[in-house]
Amino acid sequence: MIEDFTASKMARDSDKPVLLWFRQDLRLADNPALCAAMASGQPVLPVYILDDETPGAWRTGGAARWWLHHSLAALSRDLDALSTPLVLRRGDSRQIIADLVSETGATAVYWNRCYEPFARKRDETIKAALKRDGIAARSFNSALLHEPWTVENKAGEPFRVYSAFWRACLAKDGPETPLPAPEALESAPAPQGDRLADWALLPTVPNWARSFETAWTPGEAGARDRLTGFLDAAVNRYKAERDRPDIEATSRLSPHLHFGEIGPRQIWHATQAAMAAGGASEASALKFLSEVGWREFAHHLLYHNDTLPDHPLRPEFADFPWHENGDALAAWQRGRTGFPIVDAGMRELWATGWMHNRVRMIVASFLVKDLLIPWQEGEAWFWDTLVDADLANNAASWQWVAGCGADAAPYFRIFNPVLQGEKFDPDGAYVRRWVPELAKMPASHIHKPWLAPDDVMRQAGVTLGETYPTPIVDHGTARDRALDAFSRIKKAA
Incomplete structure (x- = not known):
């Protein structure tokens, strides 16, 4: 009798769906939750929930919402090819999951983990309620090569230094082989869902994201093509040229990684395969993978420090003498500081939703050290304007530049924007692209136009204070002010 009852129950359950809850894993290949749902033998019902309530202040920013729209459209097309609809719902995930279970009779809910503090708390609540x-x-x-709780130092504690963390990761067994995308999928009848267009994720009047469309191809296919293109063409230049914003030498995979259109295991194994086949030099390939390691480290820090996005990891920095300066902040945001490499970076960010990593460090150093504006202001601006806005990466990187985070840059390391421009954009090509009013300036003066002779300025058609702003701060004076503030914090620690 027991065996008959069990068999009968299994037969009944086999007709009921497994809810597959997509989040930051918008792909079909190497998707463990999808593979597990398929292995259950039950029909699969894919769902995406736009939850702006749970994240609070960290709801998806404007530029990332543009990406999310196109990524969901791409995922929906990929699922349609498997005759499986993607159900869209908007609201508090806890309530919507409960509603969907009730509406569909689902016997299971599967998902891939997120590591933001609010997401972990939400998921624990949902898992307990379902059980x-x-x-x-x-x-x-x-989303990660290694779960944050599996990488510890010899004392069994979380790492605070990136280099030691990455060595520990490399000493572990390599990540598992990526899972293939399904060729077929048994789908369940879909309940009513929202129309993607009704979520209004795209800007309209004005359409400030118009130029994004030529810069990016969101979706799993776009991610795959970008990785393949990088490994075929640019990877061997990566170590030598990755700090040059005027050269296409980086992968630009960060938004694809954030939205899970590609996973780190796929990147790891594809890069290892390129090395084994002789198509990628070991030095450049390993340097590239170490940047994937920095992303891992950022998630490690966030997992073990819930307040990372809001409060300095080093408590002495709570008393740092920051300056509130709305005019200077606005000039920085608009790319009107009078320092060409800074302005080029901020304008690239506005035009494309992305900024070269070296330039991110330069503009961040300028904000927190030249202007002494709190790093949280820069973090918030990046959150709203980056298509790759990632809570862990954003918080860890801003704290690193500000000197208040783990493995932080020494407080006395204050980037000189002129020297940085001359070193990493030696011909001025990057500045000319994004600051066209300086396009005719010779390379010898393009990073410091305020020092150019009058005849050079006339020939270039530049009038400081009119066609291009004068510097909003004297870097030498600002550097001394920052060093004094940081040294006082150091003495108080």
Whole structure:
């Protein structure tokens, strides 16, 4: 009798769906939650929830919403090719998951893990509620090479220094082989969902994201093409040229990684394969993978420090004498500081939703050290304007530049924007592209136009204070002011 009852129950459950909850894993290949749902033998019902309530202040920013729209459209097309609809719902994930289970009779909910503090708290609440109701709840790792709690120092504590953290990661067994995308999928009848267009994720009047369309191809296919193109063409230049914003030598995979259109295991194994085949030099390939390692480290820090996005990791910095300067902040945001490499970076960010990593460090140093504006202001601006806005990466990187985070840059390391421009944009090509009013300036003066002779300025058609702003701060004076503030913090620690 027991065997008959069990068989009968299994037969009934086999007709009921598994809810597959997509989040920051918008792909079909190497998707552990998808593979597990398929292995259950039950029909699969893919769902995406736009939850602006749970994240609070860290709801998806404007530029990332543009990317999310196109990424969801691409995922929906990929699922349609498998005759499986993607159900869209908007609201509090806790309530919507409960509603969907009730509407569909689902016996299980599967998802891939997120590591933001608010997401972990939400997921724990949902998992507990589902289990109380007899619903299976399973989560998986699709976003990291190693779970944050599995990498510890010899004392069994979280790492605070990147280099030691990455060595520990490399000493572990390599990541598992990526899972293939399904060739077929048994889908369940779909309940009513929202129309993607009704979410209004795209800007309209004005359409400030118009130029994004020529810069990016969101979606799993776009991510795959970008990785392949990088490994075929640019990877061997990566170590030598990755700091040159005037040269296409980086992968630009960061937004694809954030939205999970590609996973780090796929990047790891594809890069290893390129090395083994002789198509990628070991030095450049390993340097590239070490940047994937920095992303891992950022998630490691956030997992072990919930307040990382809001408060300095080093508590003595809570008393740092920051300056509130709305005019200077606005000039920085608009790319009107009078320092060409800074302005080029901020204008690239506005035009494309992305900025070269070396330039990110330059503009961040300028904000927090030349202007002494709190790093949280820069973090918030990047959050709203970056298509790759990632809570862990954004917070860890801003704290690194500000000197208040783990593995932080020494407080006395204050980037000189002129020297940085001359070193990493030696011909001025990057500045000319993004600051066209300086396009006719010779390379010898393009990074410091305020020092150019009058005849050079006339020939270039530049009038400081009119066609291009005068510097909003004297770097030498600002550097001394920052060093004094940082040294006082150091003495107080």
